[in-house]
Amino acid sequence: MTNKKLWGGRFTAPTDQFVEVFTASVDFDRRLYRHDIEGSVAHANMLAKTGVLNKNECKVITQGLQEILEEIEQDTFDWRVDREDVHMNIEARLIELIGDVGKKLHTGRSRNDQIATDLRLYLRDGVDAVGSGINGLISTLIDLAEKQVETVMPGFTHLQTAQPVTFGHHMMAWVEMLFRDHERFHDCRKRINVLPLGAAALAGTTFPIDRNYTAELLGFDRPAANSLDAVSDRDFVIEFVSAAATLMMHLSRFSEELVLWSSAQFNFVEITDAYCTGSSIMPQKKNPDVPELVRGKTGRVYGHLMSLLTLMKAQPLAYNKDNQEDKEPVFDVLDTALDCLHAYTGMMAGLQVNAAVMLEAAGKGFSTATDLADYLVGKGLPFRDAHEVVGKLVHEGIQQKIDLADMSLAQLKSGSEIIEKDVFDVLSLQGSVSARNHLGGTAPKQVAAAIKNARKRVKKI
Numbered sequence: 001m002t003n004k005k006l007w008g009g010r011f012t013a014p015t016d017q018f019v020e021v022f023t024a025s026v027d028f029d030r031r032l033y034r035h036d037i038e039g040s041v042a043h044a045n046m047l048a049k050t051g052v053l054n055k056n057e058c059k060v061i062t063q064g065l066q067e068i069l070e071e072i073e074q075d076t077f078d079w080r081v082d083r084e085d086v087h088m089n090i091e092a093r094l095i096e097l098i099g100d101v102g103k104k105l106h107t108g109r110s111r112n113d114q115i116a117t118d119l120r121l122y123l124r125d126g127v128d129a130v131g132s133g134i135n136g137l138i139s140t141l142i143d144l145a146e147k148q149v150e151t152v153m154p155g156f157t158h159l160q161t162a163q164p165v166t167f168g169h170h171m172m173a174w175v176e177m178l179f180r181d182h183e184r185f186h187d188c189r190k191r192i193n194v195l196p197l198g199a200a201a202l203a204g205t206t207f208p209i210d211r212n213y214t215a216e217l218l219g220f221d222r223p224a225a226n227s228l229d230a231v232s233d234r235d236f237v238i239e240f241v242s243a244a245a246t247l248m249m250h251l252s253r254f255s256e257e258l259v260l261w262s263s264a265q266f267n268f269v270e271i272t273d274a275y276c277t278g279s280s281i282m283p284q285k286k287n288p289d290v291p292e293l294v295r296g297k298t299g300r301v302y303g304h305l306m307s308l309l310t311l312m313k314a315q316p317l318a319y320n321k322d323n324q325e326d327k328e329p330v331f332d333v334l335d336t337a338l339d340c341l342h343a344y345t346g347m348m349a350g351l352q353v354n355a356a357v358m359l360e361a362a363g364k365g366f367s368t369a370t371d372l373a374d375y376l377v378g379k380g381l382p383f384r385d386a387h388e389v390v391g392k393l394v395h396e397g398i399q400q401k402i403d404l405a406d407m408s409l410a411q412l413k414s415g416s417e418i419i420e421k422d423v424f425d426v427l428s429l430q431g432s433v434s435a436r437n438h439l440g441g442t443a444p445k446q447v448a449a450a451i452k453n454a455r456k457r458v459k460k461i
Protein backbone atom coordinates (compact mmCIF):
# COMPACT_ATOMS: atom_id res chain seq x y z
CA MET A 1 0.00 0.00 0.00
CA THR A 2 1.34 3.43 -0.87
CA ASN A 3 0.57 6.32 1.46
CA LYS A 4 0.38 3.98 4.42
CA LYS A 5 -1.85 5.39 7.14
CA LEU A 6 -0.55 5.89 10.66
CA TRP A 7 -3.58 3.87 11.77
CA GLY A 8 -3.35 1.37 8.88
CA GLY A 9 -2.38 -1.79 10.80
CA ARG A 10 -5.79 -3.45 10.88
CA PHE A 11 -6.72 -2.47 7.33
CA THR A 12 -6.17 -4.64 4.29
CA ALA A 13 -7.69 -2.38 1.63
CA PRO A 14 -6.82 1.24 0.92
CA THR A 15 -9.26 4.04 1.67
CA ASP A 16 -11.60 4.91 -1.18
CA GLN A 17 -10.17 8.00 -2.83
CA PHE A 18 -13.33 10.01 -2.43
CA VAL A 19 -13.69 8.96 1.21
CA GLU A 20 -10.10 9.95 1.85
CA VAL A 21 -10.86 13.51 0.79
CA PHE A 22 -14.32 13.43 2.34
CA THR A 23 -13.01 12.52 5.79
CA ALA A 24 -9.88 14.68 5.71
CA SER A 25 -9.76 17.93 7.62
CA VAL A 26 -6.23 19.08 6.87
CA ASP A 27 -7.36 21.75 4.44
CA PHE A 28 -8.91 23.67 7.32
CA ASP A 29 -7.45 22.32 10.55
CA ARG A 30 -3.88 23.05 9.42
CA ARG A 31 -4.40 26.48 10.85
CA LEU A 32 -4.05 24.81 14.27
CA TYR A 33 -0.44 23.82 13.56
CA ARG A 34 1.19 26.15 16.09
CA HIS A 35 -1.07 25.04 18.88
CA ASP A 36 -0.78 21.39 17.85
CA ILE A 37 3.01 21.62 18.10
CA GLU A 38 2.81 23.52 21.38
CA GLY A 39 0.60 20.76 22.80
CA SER A 40 2.96 18.03 21.54
CA VAL A 41 6.02 19.69 23.03
CA ALA A 42 4.28 19.90 26.41
CA HIS A 43 3.11 16.29 26.12
CA ALA A 44 6.65 15.09 25.32
CA ASN A 45 8.08 17.03 28.25
CA MET A 46 5.48 15.55 30.57
CA LEU A 47 6.32 12.04 29.32
CA ALA A 48 9.99 12.74 30.01
CA LYS A 49 9.18 13.94 33.51
CA THR A 50 7.33 10.72 34.34
CA GLY A 51 10.00 8.55 32.71
CA VAL A 52 7.96 7.30 29.74
CA LEU A 53 10.47 8.99 27.44
CA ASN A 54 14.12 9.42 28.31
CA LYS A 55 15.63 12.88 28.25
CA ASN A 56 17.34 12.40 24.94
CA GLU A 57 14.21 11.09 23.23
CA CYS A 58 12.33 14.11 24.48
CA LYS A 59 15.04 16.41 23.16
CA VAL A 60 15.07 14.81 19.73
CA ILE A 61 11.27 14.94 19.52
CA THR A 62 10.97 18.56 20.58
CA GLN A 63 13.76 19.59 18.23
CA GLY A 64 12.04 17.76 15.40
CA LEU A 65 8.80 19.55 16.21
CA GLN A 66 10.61 22.88 16.21
CA GLU A 67 12.00 22.07 12.75
CA ILE A 68 8.49 21.28 11.53
CA LEU A 69 7.23 24.57 12.90
CA GLU A 70 9.87 26.36 10.85
CA GLU A 71 9.01 24.38 7.72
CA ILE A 72 5.37 25.31 8.08
CA GLU A 73 6.12 28.96 8.70
CA GLN A 74 8.48 29.10 5.77
CA ASP A 75 5.84 27.41 3.68
CA THR A 76 8.03 24.47 2.71
CA PHE A 77 5.92 21.93 4.59
CA ASP A 78 4.17 19.41 2.35
CA TRP A 79 0.57 19.21 3.61
CA ARG A 80 -0.90 15.90 2.45
CA VAL A 81 -4.54 15.06 2.29
CA ASP A 82 -3.78 11.33 2.59
CA ARG A 83 -2.43 12.19 6.04
CA GLU A 84 -5.92 13.34 6.91
CA ASP A 85 -5.50 16.05 9.50
CA VAL A 86 -3.07 18.50 11.06
CA HIS A 87 -2.10 16.00 13.77
CA MET A 88 -1.10 13.17 11.46
CA ASN A 89 0.58 15.46 8.97
CA ILE A 90 2.85 16.70 11.71
CA GLU A 91 3.38 13.30 13.32
CA ALA A 92 4.18 11.60 10.01
CA ARG A 93 6.62 14.35 9.13
CA LEU A 94 8.23 14.01 12.57
CA ILE A 95 8.82 10.33 11.94
CA GLU A 96 10.31 11.17 8.53
CA LEU A 97 12.64 13.66 10.14
CA ILE A 98 13.80 11.86 13.30
CA GLY A 99 12.95 8.24 12.62
CA ASP A 100 11.60 5.73 15.13
CA VAL A 101 11.83 8.02 18.18
CA GLY A 102 9.11 10.09 16.53
CA LYS A 103 6.79 7.10 16.85
CA LYS A 104 6.89 7.47 20.64
CA LEU A 105 5.30 10.92 20.77
CA HIS A 106 1.75 9.60 20.60
CA THR A 107 2.22 7.45 23.74
CA GLY A 108 -0.58 8.01 26.24
CA ARG A 109 -2.40 10.35 23.88
CA SER A 110 -5.12 10.18 21.25
CA ARG A 111 -6.14 12.56 18.53
CA ASN A 112 -9.34 12.96 20.53
CA ASP A 113 -7.72 14.69 23.48
CA GLN A 114 -5.19 16.26 21.11
CA ILE A 115 -7.76 18.09 18.97
CA ALA A 116 -9.69 19.23 22.03
CA THR A 117 -6.45 20.65 23.42
CA ASP A 118 -5.44 22.32 20.15
CA LEU A 119 -8.81 23.98 19.81
CA ARG A 120 -8.74 25.27 23.36
CA LEU A 121 -5.25 26.71 22.92
CA TYR A 122 -6.33 28.27 19.65
CA LEU A 123 -9.53 29.78 21.01
CA ARG A 124 -7.75 31.07 24.08
CA ASP A 125 -5.64 33.18 21.72
CA GLY A 126 -8.78 33.96 19.75
CA VAL A 127 -10.55 35.32 22.82
CA ASP A 128 -7.55 37.48 23.62
CA ALA A 129 -7.43 38.83 20.08
CA VAL A 130 -11.15 39.61 20.07
CA GLY A 131 -10.74 41.17 23.51
CA SER A 132 -8.10 43.59 22.29
CA GLY A 133 -10.18 44.31 19.19
CA ILE A 134 -13.11 45.26 21.41
CA ASN A 135 -10.81 47.28 23.61
CA GLY A 136 -9.57 49.22 20.57
CA LEU A 137 -13.07 49.98 19.37
CA ILE A 138 -14.16 51.07 22.84
CA SER A 139 -11.21 53.48 23.03
CA THR A 140 -12.04 54.92 19.61
CA LEU A 141 -15.67 55.44 20.59
CA ILE A 142 -14.68 57.10 23.84
CA ASP A 143 -12.45 59.52 21.90
CA LEU A 144 -15.32 60.29 19.58
CA ALA A 145 -17.76 60.74 22.47
CA GLU A 146 -15.37 63.09 24.19
CA LYS A 147 -15.39 65.44 21.20
CA GLN A 148 -19.19 65.41 21.12
CA VAL A 149 -20.14 65.77 24.75
CA GLU A 150 -22.13 68.94 24.03
CA THR A 151 -23.47 67.96 20.60
CA VAL A 152 -27.24 67.76 20.72
CA MET A 153 -29.11 65.27 18.56
CA PRO A 154 -32.62 63.91 18.58
CA GLY A 155 -32.97 60.80 20.69
CA PHE A 156 -35.41 58.27 19.26
CA THR A 157 -37.88 55.73 20.44
CA HIS A 158 -39.81 53.83 17.78
CA LEU A 159 -37.49 55.76 15.43
CA GLN A 160 -39.66 58.81 16.16
CA THR A 161 -38.12 61.90 17.69
CA ALA A 162 -38.42 61.42 21.43
CA GLN A 163 -36.18 63.69 23.50
CA PRO A 164 -32.92 65.47 22.81
CA VAL A 165 -29.76 63.64 23.82
CA THR A 166 -26.11 64.31 23.20
CA PHE A 167 -24.17 62.51 20.52
CA GLY A 168 -21.54 61.73 23.15
CA HIS A 169 -24.18 60.01 25.24
CA HIS A 170 -25.29 57.96 22.26
CA MET A 171 -21.70 56.84 21.59
CA MET A 172 -21.29 55.90 25.23
CA ALA A 173 -24.35 53.65 24.95
CA TRP A 174 -22.46 51.68 22.32
CA VAL A 175 -19.45 51.62 24.63
CA GLU A 176 -21.55 49.99 27.36
CA MET A 177 -22.67 47.29 24.94
CA LEU A 178 -19.06 46.58 24.02
CA PHE A 179 -17.98 46.41 27.66
CA ARG A 180 -20.53 43.67 28.17
CA ASP A 181 -19.24 41.86 25.10
CA HIS A 182 -15.74 42.00 26.48
CA GLU A 183 -16.95 40.57 29.75
CA ARG A 184 -18.71 37.71 27.99
CA PHE A 185 -15.57 36.70 26.09
CA HIS A 186 -13.48 37.04 29.20
CA ASP A 187 -15.90 34.85 31.10
CA CYS A 188 -15.94 32.11 28.49
CA ARG A 189 -12.14 32.08 28.54
CA LYS A 190 -12.31 30.48 32.00
CA ARG A 191 -14.08 27.46 30.60
CA ILE A 192 -11.80 27.33 27.55
CA ASN A 193 -8.72 27.25 29.71
CA VAL A 194 -9.00 23.63 30.89
CA LEU A 195 -6.69 20.83 29.72
CA PRO A 196 -8.15 17.75 27.95
CA LEU A 197 -4.79 15.96 27.44
CA GLY A 198 -4.54 12.79 29.45
CA ALA A 199 -8.09 11.78 28.58
CA ALA A 200 -6.54 9.96 25.59
CA ALA A 201 -9.23 8.37 23.41
CA LEU A 202 -11.92 8.56 26.10
CA ALA A 203 -11.00 6.50 29.17
CA GLY A 204 -7.60 7.83 30.12
CA THR A 205 -4.31 6.00 29.72
CA THR A 206 -2.38 3.20 31.39
CA PHE A 207 0.87 5.19 31.25
CA PRO A 208 2.06 7.20 34.22
CA ILE A 209 1.12 10.76 33.34
CA ASP A 210 1.17 14.05 35.19
CA ARG A 211 -1.74 16.10 33.93
CA ASN A 212 -1.13 18.95 36.33
CA TYR A 213 2.32 19.33 34.89
CA THR A 214 1.03 19.40 31.30
CA ALA A 215 -1.60 21.93 32.35
CA GLU A 216 1.06 24.08 33.92
CA LEU A 217 3.30 23.90 30.84
CA LEU A 218 0.45 24.99 28.59
CA GLY A 219 -0.87 27.68 30.90
CA PHE A 220 -4.18 25.92 31.55
CA ASP A 221 -5.91 26.56 34.87
CA ARG A 222 -6.46 22.86 35.53
CA PRO A 223 -6.87 19.46 33.85
CA ALA A 224 -10.41 18.51 32.82
CA ALA A 225 -11.95 16.41 35.62
CA ASN A 226 -13.55 13.67 33.51
CA SER A 227 -11.92 11.95 30.55
CA LEU A 228 -15.18 11.26 28.69
CA ASP A 229 -16.27 14.86 29.03
CA ALA A 230 -12.79 16.12 28.15
CA VAL A 231 -12.79 14.60 24.65
CA SER A 232 -16.41 15.30 23.81
CA ASP A 233 -17.07 18.73 25.31
CA ARG A 234 -17.49 21.54 22.80
CA ASP A 235 -19.43 23.87 25.11
CA PHE A 236 -16.51 26.26 25.04
CA VAL A 237 -16.81 26.58 21.26
CA ILE A 238 -20.52 27.26 21.52
CA GLU A 239 -19.97 29.82 24.26
CA PHE A 240 -17.34 31.58 22.22
CA VAL A 241 -19.55 31.68 19.15
CA SER A 242 -22.51 32.79 21.22
CA ALA A 243 -20.49 35.69 22.65
CA ALA A 244 -19.47 36.53 19.09
CA ALA A 245 -23.09 36.40 17.91
CA THR A 246 -24.03 38.93 20.60
CA LEU A 247 -21.10 41.13 19.62
CA MET A 248 -22.20 40.96 15.98
CA MET A 249 -25.77 41.76 16.98
CA HIS A 250 -24.43 44.94 18.59
CA LEU A 251 -22.30 45.86 15.60
CA SER A 252 -25.28 45.21 13.38
CA ARG A 253 -27.40 47.61 15.42
CA PHE A 254 -24.67 50.26 15.21
CA SER A 255 -24.55 49.60 11.48
CA GLU A 256 -28.23 50.18 11.06
CA GLU A 257 -27.88 53.56 12.74
CA LEU A 258 -24.86 54.53 10.67
CA VAL A 259 -26.60 53.57 7.45
CA LEU A 260 -29.59 55.72 8.40
CA TRP A 261 -27.52 58.59 9.72
CA SER A 262 -25.30 58.78 6.66
CA SER A 263 -28.27 58.93 4.28
CA ALA A 264 -29.12 62.27 2.63
CA GLN A 265 -32.40 62.25 4.57
CA PHE A 266 -30.68 62.25 7.97
CA ASN A 267 -27.22 63.57 7.11
CA PHE A 268 -26.12 63.32 10.75
CA VAL A 269 -22.73 61.83 9.97
CA GLU A 270 -20.39 61.26 7.10
CA ILE A 271 -18.33 58.12 6.74
CA THR A 272 -14.96 58.98 5.19
CA ASP A 273 -14.33 58.09 1.56
CA ALA A 274 -11.82 55.44 2.60
CA TYR A 275 -14.64 53.42 4.17
CA CYS A 276 -17.23 53.81 1.41
CA THR A 277 -17.60 52.71 -2.17
CA GLY A 278 -19.33 54.18 -5.20
CA SER A 279 -21.91 52.90 -7.61
CA SER A 280 -20.97 51.67 -11.07
CA ILE A 281 -24.01 53.38 -12.56
CA MET A 282 -25.07 56.26 -10.28
CA PRO A 283 -22.24 58.80 -10.16
CA GLN A 284 -23.58 60.62 -7.10
CA LYS A 285 -23.54 57.57 -4.83
CA LYS A 286 -21.32 57.02 -1.82
CA ASN A 287 -22.44 53.84 -0.17
CA PRO A 288 -21.91 52.89 3.49
CA ASP A 289 -20.61 49.45 2.55
CA VAL A 290 -18.71 48.78 5.76
CA PRO A 291 -21.70 49.02 8.10
CA GLU A 292 -23.89 47.25 5.57
CA LEU A 293 -21.44 44.39 5.26
CA VAL A 294 -21.01 44.11 9.02
CA ARG A 295 -24.80 43.97 9.36
CA GLY A 296 -24.83 41.27 6.68
CA LYS A 297 -22.04 39.25 8.25
CA THR A 298 -24.02 39.04 11.46
CA GLY A 299 -26.17 36.51 9.66
CA ARG A 300 -23.35 34.09 9.02
CA VAL A 301 -22.23 34.23 12.65
CA TYR A 302 -25.77 33.46 13.84
CA GLY A 303 -25.83 30.62 11.31
CA HIS A 304 -22.61 29.16 12.69
CA LEU A 305 -24.02 29.29 16.21
CA MET A 306 -27.01 27.28 15.03
CA SER A 307 -24.73 24.80 13.20
CA LEU A 308 -22.71 24.18 16.32
CA LEU A 309 -25.68 23.76 18.63
CA THR A 310 -27.15 21.31 16.14
CA LEU A 311 -23.82 19.55 15.69
CA MET A 312 -23.75 18.72 19.39
CA LYS A 313 -27.41 18.14 20.08
CA ALA A 314 -27.63 14.38 19.62
CA GLN A 315 -24.08 13.24 20.21
CA PRO A 316 -23.61 10.40 22.63
CA LEU A 317 -20.43 10.36 24.70
CA ALA A 318 -17.59 10.41 24.01
CA TYR A 319 -15.74 11.65 20.89
CA ASN A 320 -17.52 11.39 17.55
CA LYS A 321 -16.20 12.37 14.15
CA ASP A 322 -19.06 14.86 13.95
CA ASN A 323 -16.83 17.13 15.99
CA GLN A 324 -14.58 17.68 13.03
CA GLU A 325 -17.37 19.88 11.71
CA ASP A 326 -16.84 22.41 14.49
CA LYS A 327 -13.68 23.89 12.96
CA GLU A 328 -14.88 25.74 9.88
CA PRO A 329 -17.71 27.54 11.67
CA VAL A 330 -15.61 28.61 14.61
CA PHE A 331 -12.70 29.72 12.44
CA ASP A 332 -15.05 31.76 10.31
CA VAL A 333 -16.63 33.31 13.39
CA LEU A 334 -13.25 34.35 14.73
CA ASP A 335 -12.15 35.81 11.38
CA THR A 336 -15.44 37.61 10.92
CA ALA A 337 -15.47 39.11 14.41
CA LEU A 338 -11.87 40.30 14.12
CA ASP A 339 -12.41 41.77 10.65
CA CYS A 340 -15.58 43.57 11.69
CA LEU A 341 -13.95 45.04 14.79
CA HIS A 342 -10.99 46.17 12.71
CA ALA A 343 -13.14 47.79 10.04
CA TYR A 344 -15.32 49.46 12.65
CA THR A 345 -12.41 50.90 14.60
CA GLY A 346 -10.96 52.55 11.50
CA MET A 347 -14.32 53.76 10.30
CA MET A 348 -15.35 55.27 13.63
CA ALA A 349 -11.98 56.97 14.08
CA GLY A 350 -12.65 58.96 10.90
CA LEU A 351 -16.36 59.55 11.33
CA GLN A 352 -17.44 63.13 10.64
CA VAL A 353 -20.26 64.43 12.77
CA ASN A 354 -22.63 67.07 11.37
CA ALA A 355 -23.45 68.77 14.65
CA ALA A 356 -25.47 71.59 13.08
CA VAL A 357 -27.72 69.17 11.20
CA MET A 358 -28.34 67.11 14.32
CA LEU A 359 -29.10 70.21 16.35
CA GLU A 360 -31.63 71.33 13.79
CA ALA A 361 -33.22 67.89 13.69
CA ALA A 362 -33.41 67.83 17.48
CA GLY A 363 -35.36 71.07 17.37
CA LYS A 364 -38.04 69.48 15.24
CA GLY A 365 -40.62 66.95 16.33
CA PHE A 366 -41.50 68.62 19.66
CA SER A 367 -38.57 66.90 21.36
CA THR A 368 -38.86 69.11 24.47
CA ALA A 369 -42.54 68.34 25.09
CA THR A 370 -41.65 66.22 28.12
CA ASP A 371 -39.59 69.10 29.49
CA LEU A 372 -42.64 71.34 29.28
CA ALA A 373 -44.74 68.74 31.09
CA ASP A 374 -42.05 68.42 33.79
CA TYR A 375 -42.02 72.22 34.05
CA LEU A 376 -45.76 72.29 34.73
CA VAL A 377 -45.36 69.57 37.34
CA GLY A 378 -42.74 71.76 38.97
CA LYS A 379 -45.36 74.51 39.13
CA GLY A 380 -47.78 72.22 40.94
CA LEU A 381 -49.81 70.57 38.17
CA PRO A 382 -50.25 66.77 38.47
CA PHE A 383 -48.29 64.97 35.74
CA ARG A 384 -51.35 63.57 33.93
CA ASP A 385 -52.86 67.07 33.63
CA ALA A 386 -49.53 68.46 32.50
CA HIS A 387 -49.35 65.75 29.85
CA GLU A 388 -52.80 66.77 28.61
CA VAL A 389 -51.93 70.49 28.45
CA VAL A 390 -48.74 69.84 26.49
CA GLY A 391 -50.51 67.37 24.21
CA LYS A 392 -52.96 70.09 23.23
CA LEU A 393 -50.17 72.62 22.63
CA VAL A 394 -48.33 70.09 20.47
CA HIS A 395 -51.51 69.54 18.48
CA GLU A 396 -51.75 73.27 17.87
CA GLY A 397 -48.10 73.37 16.93
CA ILE A 398 -48.60 70.64 14.36
CA GLN A 399 -51.56 72.50 12.82
CA GLN A 400 -49.65 75.77 12.70
CA LYS A 401 -46.29 74.15 11.84
CA ILE A 402 -44.55 75.75 14.80
CA ASP A 403 -42.43 74.09 17.50
CA LEU A 404 -43.01 74.68 21.23
CA ALA A 405 -39.84 76.71 21.63
CA ASP A 406 -40.99 79.04 18.82
CA MET A 407 -44.42 79.76 20.29
CA SER A 408 -45.07 83.09 21.99
CA LEU A 409 -45.58 83.21 25.74
CA ALA A 410 -49.22 84.17 25.12
CA GLN A 411 -49.77 81.10 23.00
CA LEU A 412 -48.18 78.86 25.59
CA LYS A 413 -50.24 80.49 28.29
CA SER A 414 -53.37 79.59 26.36
CA GLY A 415 -52.48 76.02 27.36
CA SER A 416 -52.00 76.89 30.99
CA GLU A 417 -51.94 80.19 32.86
CA ILE A 418 -49.15 78.99 35.13
CA ILE A 419 -46.64 79.08 32.28
CA GLU A 420 -44.21 82.00 32.67
CA LYS A 421 -41.26 83.44 30.80
CA ASP A 422 -38.80 81.02 32.40
CA VAL A 423 -40.42 78.27 30.32
CA PHE A 424 -38.08 79.10 27.46
CA ASP A 425 -35.12 77.81 29.44
CA VAL A 426 -36.60 74.36 29.57
CA LEU A 427 -37.80 74.45 26.00
CA SER A 428 -34.26 75.00 24.72
CA LEU A 429 -32.41 71.90 23.61
CA GLN A 430 -29.36 72.67 25.74
CA GLY A 431 -31.61 73.25 28.73
CA SER A 432 -33.34 69.94 28.08
CA VAL A 433 -30.18 67.85 27.98
CA SER A 434 -28.48 69.69 30.84
CA ALA A 435 -31.50 69.11 33.06
CA ARG A 436 -30.98 65.34 32.91
CA ASN A 437 -28.12 65.69 35.26
CA HIS A 438 -27.90 62.41 37.15
CA LEU A 439 -25.87 59.25 36.93
CA GLY A 440 -26.49 57.68 33.52
CA GLY A 441 -28.24 60.79 32.17
CA THR A 442 -27.52 62.68 28.96
CA ALA A 443 -26.37 66.00 30.54
CA PRO A 444 -22.92 66.92 29.17
CA LYS A 445 -21.58 66.91 32.72
CA GLN A 446 -22.73 63.34 33.21
CA VAL A 447 -21.43 62.22 29.84
CA ALA A 448 -18.05 63.69 30.70
CA ALA A 449 -18.10 61.73 33.96
CA ALA A 450 -19.13 58.54 32.13
CA ILE A 451 -16.23 59.03 29.73
CA LYS A 452 -13.78 59.47 32.56
CA ASN A 453 -15.06 56.34 34.20
CA ALA A 454 -14.97 54.35 30.95
CA ARG A 455 -11.35 55.37 30.37
CA LYS A 456 -10.48 53.83 33.71
CA ARG A 457 -12.45 50.67 32.96
CA VAL A 458 -10.93 50.17 29.54
CA LYS A 459 -7.44 50.21 31.03
CA LYS A 460 -8.37 47.27 33.22
CA ILE A 461 -9.73 44.99 30.52
Ligand code: ARG
Nearest residue numbers: 025085111112115321323324
Ligand atom coordinates in the same frame (compact mmCIF):
# COMPACT_ATOMS: atom_id res chain seq x y z
N1 ARG B 1 -9.80 15.69 12.73
C1 ARG B 1 -10.42 15.27 13.94
C2 ARG B 1 -11.33 16.38 14.48
O1 ARG B 1 -11.28 17.44 13.97
C3 ARG B 1 -9.37 14.98 14.93
C4 ARG B 1 -9.73 13.90 15.89
C5 ARG B 1 -9.92 12.64 15.15
N2 ARG B 1 -10.09 11.51 15.98
C6 ARG B 1 -10.47 10.37 15.49
N3 ARG B 1 -10.54 9.38 16.28
N4 ARG B 1 -10.79 10.20 14.24
O2 ARG B 1 -12.10 16.19 15.39
